[in-house]
Amino acid sequence: MQRVTFDHPHPLHDLQATRQIEAAGIAATGPHVLMQRAGACVARLAQALAPHARLIWIACGAGNNGGDGLEAAALLHAHGFRVQVSWLGSVEKASADTLKSWHKAVAAGVLFVDEPPHDLEDQDLCIDALLGIGLTPHDSGRSPSAALRSLLDVVRGTRATVLCVDLPSGLMADSGQWAAGFEPLPSPPSAPRHTLSLLTLKPGLFTGMGRDAAGTVWLDDLQLPSPDAAPRAWLACAPHGIHPSRPHASHKGSWGDVAVVGGEGLEERGMGMTGAALLAASAALHAGAGRVMLSALDPALTQSPALAPEIMLRRFEKLDLETATIVCGCGGGDAVRTVLPQILKTARRLVLDADALNAIATDAGMQALLAQRARHASFVTAMTPHPLEAARLLGSDTRTVQSDRIAAARELAERHGCIAVLKGSGSIITAPGETPFINPTGNARLATGGTGDVLAGLLGARIAALDNTQDGLARRAFLAACQACWQHGRAAEDDLFSRGLTASGLARALSPM
Numbered sequence: 001m002q003r004v005t006f007d008h009p010h011p012l013h014d015l016q017a018t019r020q021i022e023a024a025g026i027a028a029t030g031p032h033v034l035m036q037r038a039g040a041c042v043a044r045l046a047q048a049l050a051p052h053a054r055l056i057w058i059a060c061g062a063g064n065n066g067g068d069g070l071e072a073a074a075l076l077h078a079h080g081f082r083v084q085v086s087w088l089g090s091v092e093k094a095s096a097d098t099l100k101s102w103h104k105a106v107a108a109g110v111l112f113v114d115e116p117p118h119d120l121e122d123q124d125l126c127i128d129a130l131l132g133i134g135l136t137p138h139d140s141g142r143s144p145s146a147a148l149r150s151l152l153d154v155v156r157g158t159r160a161t162v163l164c165v166d167l168p169s170g171l172m173a174d175s176g177q178w179a180a181g182f183e184p185l186p187s188p189p190s191a192p193r194h195t196l197s198l199l200t201l202k203p204g205l206f207t208g209m210g211r212d213a214a215g216t217v218w219l220d221d222l223q224l225p226s227p228d229a230a231p232r233a234w235l236a237c238a239p240h241g242i243h244p245s246r247p248h249a250s251h252k253g254s255w256g257d258v259a260v261v262g263g264e265g266l267e268e269r270g271m272g273m274t275g276a277a278l279l280a281a282s283a284a285l286h287a288g289a290g291r292v293m294l295s296a297l298d299p300a301l302t303q304s305p306a307l308a309p310e311i312m313l314r315r316f317e318k319l320d321l322e323t324a325t326i327v328c329g330c331g332g333g334d335a336v337r338t339v340l341p342q343i344l345k346t347a348r349r350l351v352l353d354a355d356a357l358n359a360i361a362t363d364a365g366m367q368a369l370l371a372q373r374a375r376h377a378s379f380v381t382a383m384t385p386h387p388l389e390a391a392r393l394l395g396s397d398t399r400t401v402q403s404d405r406i407a408a409a410r411e412l413a414e415r416h417g418c419i420a421v422l423k424g425s426g427s428i429i430t431a432p433g434e435t436p437f438i439n440p441t442g443n444a445r446l447a448t449g450g451t452g453d454v455l456a457g458l459l460g461a462r463i464a465a466l467d468n469t470q471d472g473l474a475r476r477a478f479l480a481a482c483q484a485c486w487q488h489g490r491a492a493e494d495d496l497f498s499r500g501l502t503a504s505g506l507a508r509a510l511s512p513m
């Protein structure tokens with residue numbers, strides 16, 4: 001068993017692959033072996049997490065996820081813990097494996113209760129073995145029974161530490177969304193949460209609602225060999241070796257130019273958005289771009305107290321679109337539409353964000369220009385949409401995007417031939433022909449205005465630093481995008497922001513790598 005850490009990338013397998021791995025495992029080990037291993041593993045982690053538990057309550061569903069819980073119940077009882085089990089299954093309908101584990105628990109003298117205990121306290125443990133990968137989403141006609149719902153409510157509201165077996169019950173393994181009818185109340189879970197993922201790590205644990213639902217994630221392979229099934233995605237790890245430490249004999253030209261084009265002025269439509277462009281420029285500066293330029297779409301912007309002296313103001317027509325990495329769209333409003341076609345045609349390295357994406361979403365001509373960029377091997381294009389911007393680009397809605405974030409990011413990357421970073425909890429980074437990465441860093445502090453502009457500027461700096469003379473530019477740019485997402489999230493986790501984060505503070509906290 002291992003706690004999932006981020007020192008190396010982890011493969012994430014979807015339901016289909018996990019089921020195949022499970023079937024092969026059962027064929028290799030024989031009946032009930034995997035469930036016994038799973039139960040033993042749950043019991044071991046339970047003891048480690050709550051060694052002083054006065055009471056361990058195990059909520060067991062009717063399927064094999066509940067079987068794992070019953071198996072653990074017998075073991076924890078044998079270890080001297082006071083265990084209570086609520087079981088939704090029946091002897092008539094249980095699988096052969098689950099029935100064996102039920103007999104074991106009964107023979108061991110485990111207490112089965114009709115009502116969940118009302119006296120779970122902080123040091124106690126609640127084991128959620130209600131539903132694992134057997135959850136069928138509501139649209140196939142099912143919804144939780146009243147009995148299941150009431151146990152789920154206790155699991156989600158308890159003060160005790162919660163250990164979820166395989167998945168937080170109700171969470172869909174592939175998407176990280178709650179199945180319809182299984183959504184928890186909006187208040188965030190208060191107790192510490194852990195999830196012990198069995199056989200494989202599932203993508204849904206790390207994106208969408210998954211990070212809040214799962215808490216700390218553990219993995220046990222149930223002693224089966226590493227799966228050779230292709231992962232649906234990778235969990236990104238701390239970057240190393242992408243940018244070795246900067247050599248002494250480097251100069252500002254070594255790290256590239258970033259030019260931010262954005263920031264519609266107050267006069268245009270009565271909504272000043274120059275701050276967004278300033279934030280992107282500040283992020284590029286602090287992330288180590290060689291030179292940073294700002295071409296504000298607000299003609300009135302000639303100086304701003306927020307403008308660092310290192311950032312050079314430029315009229316758009318004075319930008320060298322072929323050499324600088326252009327970060328376009330931050331606070332761009334409608335004004336960005338006038339310059340975007342030329343940028344799409346000419347800029348070799350381009351990060352598209354915010355209103356540049358909104359403009360492209362509604363303009364077939366610009367979509368064609370974007371598609372043409374993919375034919376130039378020396379061009380790099382990255383887009384950084386949040387779910388609503390992604391939905392506009394895909395002609396769908398945020399709910400559909402969020403229902404399968406990996407699929408949405410892949411669709412954006414393939415359709416537009418570019419690196420796509422779908423922002424949100426567990427950002428998805430992908431590119432044509434690449435297996436997507438899910439970024440595990442960052443927290444709710446990033447849910448404030450301007451942090452997306454900071455990511456765009458940071459990504460601009462990382463792309464600007466890529467060496468033109470080496471092969472594999474597309475791959476290196478993709479890895480740079482993964483690195484930028486990692487760094488952006490990690491910066492937000494810093495204690496520096498424990499009392500609140502502002503996007504400008506975040507930009508200043510970035511560093512060259």
Ligand SMILES: NC(=O)C1=CN([C@@H]2O[C@H](COP(=O)(O)OP(=O)(O)OC[C@H]3O[C@@H](n4cnc5c(N)ncnc54)[C@H](O)[C@@H]3O)[C@@H](O)[C@H]2O)[C@@H](O)CC1
Nearest residue numbers: 034038062063064065131132133134135136142143144166
């Ligand atoms: N088969 C095995 O040997 C192993 C199974 N394992 C465990 O078994 C789990 C998978 O077991 P199952 O395939 O039995 O599935 P689950 O136990 O996850 O779920 C199936 C149960 O959920 C109910 N259910 C499904 N969708 C529902 C809905 N929308 N509303 C209400 N009830 C719903 C079903 O009626 C069934 O009782 C894994 O997650 C893992 O915990 C692991 O121990 C590995 C070994």
Ligand SMILES: [K+]
Nearest residue numbers: 128131165167
């Ligand atoms: K579960």
